[in-house]
Amino acid sequence: MKLVTAIIKPFKLDDVRAALSEIGIQGMTITEVRGFGRQKGHTELYRGAEYVVDFLPKIKIELAVDDEMLERTTEAIVESASTARIGDGKIFVCDLEDVIRIRTGETGAQAL
Amino acid sequence: MDGFKRIFLKRYALMTALMLLPALAWGQEADVLDTGDTAWMLTATALVLLMTIPGLALFYGGLVRSKNVLSVLGQCFAITGMASVLWYVIGYGLAFGDGGAFFGTPGDKLFLVGVTADSMTGTIPETVFATFQMTFAVITPALIVGGFAERMKFSSMMLFMAAWLLLVYAPVCHWVWGGGWISTHGALDFAGGTVVHINAGIAALVAALVLGKRRGYPKAQMRPNNLGYTVIGASLLWVGWFGFNAGSALGANGTAGMAMLVTQIASAMAALTWMFVEWIRHGKPSVLGIATGAVAGLVAITPACGVVGPMGAIFIGFAGGFCAFWASTSLKRRFSYDDSLDVFGVHGSAGIIGALLTGVFCAEQFGGAGFGSDEITTIGGQLWAQGIGVVATIIYGGVASYIILKVVGQLTGGLRVNEEDEVLGLDLALHDEQGYNL
Numbered sequence: 001m002k003l004v005t006a007i008i009k010p011f012k013l014d015d016v017r018a019a020l021s022e023i024g025i026q027g028m029t030i031t032e033v034r035g036f037g038r039q040k041g042h043t044e045l046y047r048g049a050e051y052v053v054d055f056l057p058k059i060k061i062e063l064a065v066d067d068e069m070l071e072r073t074t075e076a077i078v079e080s081a082s083t084a085r086i087g088d089g090k091i092f093v094c095d096l097e098d099v100i101r102i103r104t105g106e107t108g109a110q111a112l
Numbered sequence: 113m114d115g116f117k118r119i120f121l122k123r124y125a126l127m128t129a130l131m132l133l134p135a136l137a138w139g140q141e142a143d144v145l146d147t148g149d150t151a152w153m154l155t156a157t158a159l160v161l162l163m164t165i166p167g168l169a170l171f172y173g174g175l176v177r178s179k180n181v182l183s184v185l186g187q188c189f190a191i192t193g194m195a196s197v198l199w200y201v202i203g204y205g206l207a208f209g210d211g212g213a214f215f216g217t218p219g220d221k222l223f224l225v226g227v228t229a230d231s232m233t234g235t236i237p238e239t240v241f242a243t244f245q246m247t248f249a250v251i252t253p254a255l256i257v258g259g260f261a262e263r264m265k266f267s268s269m270m271l272f273m274a275a276w277l278l279l280v281y282a283p284v285c286h287w288v289w290g291g292g293w294i295s296t297h298g299a300l301d302f303a304g305g306t307v308v309h310i311n312a313g314i315a316a317l318v319a320a321l322v323l324g325k326r327r328g329y330p331k332a333q334m335r336p337n338n339l340g341y342t343v344i345g346a347s348l349l350w351v352g353w354f355g356f357n358a359g360s361a362l363g364a365n366g367t368a369g370m371a372m373l374v375t376q377i378a379s380a381m382a383a384l385t386w387m388f389v390e391w392i393r394h395g396k397p398s399v400l401g402i403a404t405g406a407v408a409g410l411v412a413i414t415p416a417c418g419v420v421g422p423m424g425a426i427f428i429g430f431a432g433g434f435c436a437f438w439a440s441t442s443l444k445r446r447f448s449y450d451d452s453l454d455v456f457g458v459h460g461s462a463g464i465i466g467a468l469l470t471g472v473f474c475a476e477q478f479g480g481a482g483f484g485s486d487e488i489t490t491i492g493g494q495l496w497a498q499g500i501g502v503v504a505t506i507i508y509g510g511v512a513s514y515i516i517l518k519v520v521g522q523l524t525g526g527l528r529v530n531e532e533d534e535v536l537g538l539d540l541a542l543h544d545e546q547g548y549n550l
Contacts, residue, residue: 044335046175046400047454048441051333 001096001109002070006061007035007089008081013059019080020063023072026112028063039087058089064096066109146235152364153240159355160247164254165192167352171345171407172258175453178337179537180262181547187257187266191273195250198277200224203249204242206282213293216286234362244359245285252281252308258453259316260323260527263534266542268527271520276315280512284311284505298485298494299501300474302371303360305415305467306505313460314506315513317451322517323527325450327534337547339400346403350379353410357417367481371417374425375410378417381429382409382462386437401437408436408458412466419470421479428469432462464502471498 008016013030020028034055041054065073074091082088101111169188173181195203204227205218220226224242231238253273260269287294288301301307326334336342357375361368386405391397412432413425420428440457451457471494474480483494521527528534533541540546 045394045396045398046336047398047404047457048445049330049334051335 001099001112002065002067003094003096004061004063004065004070004073004077005092005094006077006081007033007058007091008061008077009083009088010057010059012081012083013061015080016061016077019076020073023069023076025063025065025069025073025076028061030062031060033058033060037087037090056087064099064112066112143232143234145232145237146363149235149363149365150237150240152368153236153244153359153362156355156359157240157244157247159352160244160251160359161192161352163349163352163356164247164251165189167345167348168251168254169345170341171349171403172261172342172453174338174341174343174345175258175336176261177334177537178548179539179546181337181341181539182543182545183266183538184257184261185547186543187269188254190266190270191254191257192250194270194274195253195277196246198274199242199246199249203277203282204245206278207249207285208242208245208290210291212286213296214286215283216290216292236362241362244362245289248304248308248356249277249281249285252304252312253277255308255312255455255459256316256319258455259451260319261452262538263323263326263452263528264319265524265527265529266538268520268524271523272319272516272527275516275520276513279516280315280509281307281311284509287504288501294501294504297497297500298483298488299497300419300470300484300494301415301467301501302418302470303357303414305411305463305470306501309411309414309459309463310467310502310505311509313456313458313463314509316455317449317460318510318513319517320449320451320456322514322521325448326452327531329450330445330448336400343399343403346407350406350410353379353414357410357414361418367418370421374417374420374422374428375413377422377425378413378429378432379406379409381426382406382412382433382436385409385430385433389434389437404436404440404454404458405433408432408462411436411459411462412469414463415467416470416473419481420473423479424469424473428466428473431465431469435465436462464506467502468495468498471495 034057036055039056041052041056044051044053063073070093074093077091098107099111100107165188169185172188173185176184200223202218202222204224205221206216209216209218209221211217227238227242229237229239233241253276285307286292288307289295353375354372358368358372361371383402383406386408387397387402390401409429409432412428416424416428436458439461440454444451444454444457472478472491474483474494475491476482483489484497488494488497517527529538529541
């Protein structure tokens with residue numbers, strides 16, 4: 001099993017959610033986060049006073065998938081979240097040791 | 113009120129004289145109450161109070177950092193209370209008591225004992241006139257708050273404002289509206305460009321310089337906590353300003369109507385001017401800029417509103433918006449003073465340009481109502497009179513504000529909060545409260 005963590009542009013969330021539902025992903029967790037990559041921050045201007053804001057708002061999506069679903073999942077995210085412009089975000093993939101469904105106590109792939 | 117009436121007649125000569133004709137024809141010395149005038153002035157008085165609370169309070173409150181939002185709202189509110197009470201005690205007498213070129217003699221106006229339900233000022237009750245002027249005495253010190261925002265002790269602020277109201281506002285008000293020396297020299301200031309805006313602007317600049325910059329200025333991030341407040345505040349200022357400007361006609365008449373029209377035109381023009389200048393210079397029009405431009409236009413038209421026509425208003429609005437933009441951005445950066453919320457940048461600069469241009473556009477060839485006195489026959493002559501009013505206000509207001517600040521600093525052990533409190537924020541440090549508990 002893999003834990004997929006995707007950082008995306010906030011306005012792409014609905015597209016990504018729809019794309020993931022389409023390939024059969026049944027759950028995910030999202031968080032509003034702030035950060036920067038190559039896009040850097042942005043500048044705000046108040047009556048001529050410039051403030052550089054280092055961290056831009058992004059959405060972090062976390063979901064756990066079976067190994068065979070991994071490629072389709074990342075492809076779906078890349079396709080739906082891409083604008084081909086700087087600042088589209090990144091996807092991190094980690095090994096996931098176990099998953100437990102709290103209601104039933106099921107573990108592993110059955111709990112996904 | 114004799115001095116006042118004389119000025120009143122001279123200033124708005126044509127329309128006012130026509131209005132007073134019936135009263136004179138009856139051969140009565142006593143002023144006759146006009147219900148239309150009185151109804152309008154009751155309304156205008158409420159509108160001017162609306163400018164300070166919540167208008168100005170929100171305009172300023174939105175611009176500071178979230179840890180100081182309550183302190184600014186609280187200062188505006190506290191000043192509203194204090195200035196009203198001081199106006200009742202002695203301020204009204206100092207400004208509008210009969211007598212001197214410099215100060216009015218409080219005499220029977222002390223504690224307003226001579227002001228009864230039957231007292232008249234022109235065609236309105238003196239109670240209404242005194243309250244109308246009270247709301248001006250409220251907003252002028254409140255405007256200064258923006259100069260030293262986010263760093264002044266509350267105690268120092270209250271002492272400074274009390275002294276400033278009586279020693280700076282009241283005399284300058286007397287010079288211009290109470291029959292004092294500026295008005296007798298023919299300078300025009302219909303609704304308070306010198307009395308209110310230059311006066312407050314220069315005091316705020318002096319306060320900003322005496323107190324010094326906020327910790328970290330200009331490097332640290334000092335983003336406004338809620339520009340929505342600021343836009344609402346600017347909008348309320350705009351609406352309330354009709355009471356301020358059209359109310360300064362002291363009656364429901366043609367002068368008030370013209371004042372209302374030119375106020376709207378100048379403010380709209382100034383909002384657009386700031387918007388386009390910023391759009392061209394920085395690539396995007398800012399909402400804060402549009403709102404600030406509107407306020408600058410309102411300031412600039414204030415001295416002119418009863419004496420210029422619509423064409424004058426367009427030029428004055430443009431000049432006010434442009435000057436305020438330049439003063440709040442380029443000038444402020446060049447000299448690196450921390451006039452936190454641009455009181456001098458907006459009220460001082462637009463006030464000065466408005467006062468001077470009043471001398472140009474009051475001319476009849478530009479659709480104005482004419483010069484300020486019979487001795488003045490040219491635009492140059494009127495400009496000279498305007499210039500004297502502006503320079504006198506700047507010098508007197510600047511020096512007196514400086515002295516008051518120094519004395520208050522001695523009395524309260526320093527005007528500023530300590531560094532720890534400044535970092536913590538004035539809301540918690542001075543009031544044990546927070547603006548936002550999200």
